[in-house]
C-alpha cells in the first residue's frame with residue numbers, strides 16, 4: 001500500500017454487525033492505501049443490557065450508538081496517520097450500514113439511550129437488523145396490508161419482514177409508549193451517523209425504499225394505512241421521519257468543524273448520504289448493468305440484482321426504483337444467517353479432540369473443518385440441513401422457522417456436519433436464484449464479496465457446484481467500504497476532484513480478481529439431486545404442512561419464561 005503525497009483520497013466506512021471497517025481509497029485508481037477496524041465494545045446486545053444487568057427478552061438484538069461514534073473517532077485518525085497523507089487530500093467520506101438498524105433520537109440527534117432516564121429501557125437503544133422480536137407486529141402489519149389491498153406489499157415479495165422499519169417502530173410504540181413519545185425522530189443508523197458527521201439530518205433513498213416501504217413514485221404508505229395499524233401511528237412519517245429522501249451519491253453536507261478537528265480532517269469535507277452495506281457493494285464489484293447477481297457473503301448473505309423493469313418475485317426483500325443505482329430497479333433478497341451458522345457450530349458443536357488438533361496444527365477451527373470437509377464427496381455424508389438458524393428471510397420470510405439437520409447416524413463426523421451446513425446455505429441461495437428466474441429476472445453472472453470468499457475456498461466451490469454457476473470475486477476484501485468511498489467521490493463531485501456519477505467511479509475505482517470458481521459437472525449433478533430433497537423439506541416445514549418448528553419455538557418461549565420467574 002502506498003499513498004501519493006499529491007493524490008486525492010476518499011474514506012469509506014462500513015458499519016457491520018460486529019465492527020466498523022474503514023478504508024482510505026485513492027480516487028484515481030481505487031487502491032486501498034490504508035484500512036482500520038474498530039471492534040464494537042458492546043457488539044450485538046442480545047442477552048444483557050449494558051450497565052443495567054437487565055436480561056433481554058427472546059429475539060432482541062440491540063446495539064450501542066456509542067460504538068458507531070467510537071468507530072468514526074478511532075478509524076479516521078488511524079487511516080490518515082498510517083497513510084501519511086495531508087488532511088486536505090481527503091475529499092470525501094461515505095458510509096454504509098447494516099439495515100434496518102434503527103434508533104429513537106431527540107430533535108438534536110441525541111439517542112434516547114444516552115439519556116439517563118431512558119438508559120435502562122431496551123427500546124431506547126438501537127434495534128439491530130437482526131432484532132427479530134417484532135415478528136408479531138410484522139404479522140399483524142402484513143394481515144392489515146393484505147386486507148386493505150395495499151399495493152406496496154407486492155414490491156416486498158408479499159410480506160414485510162420483522163427486520164424492517166415499521167414493525168420495529170410499532171413494537172416500540174406498543175411495548176414502550178414513553179420511548180415512542182419521547183422520540184422526536186425515528187431514524188436508520190445509516191442516516192443517524194451522517195447526521196453526527198455533518199450536523200444535517202438527511203434520509204437516503206436506499207434505507208427508505210427497502211426498509212421503510214417508500215417508493216419514488218408513491219412515497220410512504222398512506223396515513224390511513226398507519227391509522228389502521230394504530231391511530232397513534234397515523235402521522236408517524238410527518239412527526240418522526242421525513243418525506244425528503246435523497247438519492248444515492250447526494251451530498252449530505254460537510255464534516256462538522258469540531259469533529260473535523262478531533263479526527264484530523266478538513267472542516268466541510270464532503271459527506272455522502274447514508275447507504276446500506278449490501279447495496280453499496282454492487283458498483284464496488286464493478287456491477288453497473290442488469291442481470292448480474294452480487295452476493296455479499298458474511299454473517300448473512302444479501303443477493304442484489306439490477307433490472308430494467310419491476311417484476312414481483314416471491315419473498316424478495318424488495319424491488320426499489322433507483323434503490324441501488326440510478327436508472328435501474330434494484331432487487332434485494334437475502335438469507336438471514338450464513339456465517340453466523342458456521343460460527344454457532346464452531347462455538348458450540350465441535351468436540352475437544354478437534355480443538356486440540358487445530359491447536360497442534362496451528363489452524364483455526366474453521367480452517368481445520370474446511371480442510372477435513374474438503375476430502376468428502378457431495379452426498380457421501382447422507383446429511384441434509386435446513387439453513388434457518390436465524391429464521392428465513394428468503395422466499396418464506398418467516399423468522400419463526402428454525403434450523404434442522406437430517407440423516408445423522410452414530411458414524412456422523414463434525415466435518416460432515418460443517419459441510420452439510422455450508423451446503424444448506426448454498427441450497428438456500430439456489431432457492432433465491434430460482435425465484436428470480438421464475439419471474440423473469442435473469443441472472444447471467446454471479447459476483448461475490450464480503451468476508452466469506454476470502455476465508456473459505458471450499459464454501460465458494462460448493463456454492464458454484466450447487467448453483468451450477470461461475471462465481472467471480474470482488475478485488476477488495478472490504479467491498480462495502482470501497483463502495484462507500486466511491487459514493488464519497490461522487491458526493492465530492494468533479495469540481496473537488498471526485499466523479500460525476502457512480503458509473504464513472506466504478507469504472508475507475510472498482511475491480512474483480514482473476515480467480516473464478518467454476519462448477520464441477522459431476523458435483524452439480526449430485527447436488528441437484530440433493531436440492532430436490534432440500535426443496536421437499538423446505539416446503540414441508542416452511543409452507544404449512546408441518547408447523548412443528550413454530551410449535552417448538554412457542555414451547556421454548558413458554559418454558560423459558562416460566563423458568564425465569566421461578
Ligand SMILES: Nc1ncnc2c1ncn2[C@@H]1O[C@H](COP(=O)(O)OP(=O)(O)O)[C@@H](O)[C@H]1O
Pocket residue numbers: 016017018297298299300338339340341342343344366367450451452455456459
Ligand atoms: N473460515 C471461515 N469459514 C466460514 N465462515 C467463516 C470463516 N471465518 C469466519 N466466518 C464467518 O464469517 C462471518 C463474518 O463475515 P464478515 O463478512 O467478516 O462480517 P459481516 O457479515 O458482519 O460484515 C461470521 O459469521 C463468521 O462466523
Ligand SMILES: O=C(CO)[C@H](O)[C@H](O)COP(=O)(O)O
Pocket residue numbers: 016017097098099100129276277278296298299300301302332334
Ligand atoms: O439486510 C441487510 C442489508 O439489506 C443487512 O445489512 C445485512 O443482512 C447484514 O449484513 P452483514 O451480514 O454483512 O452483517
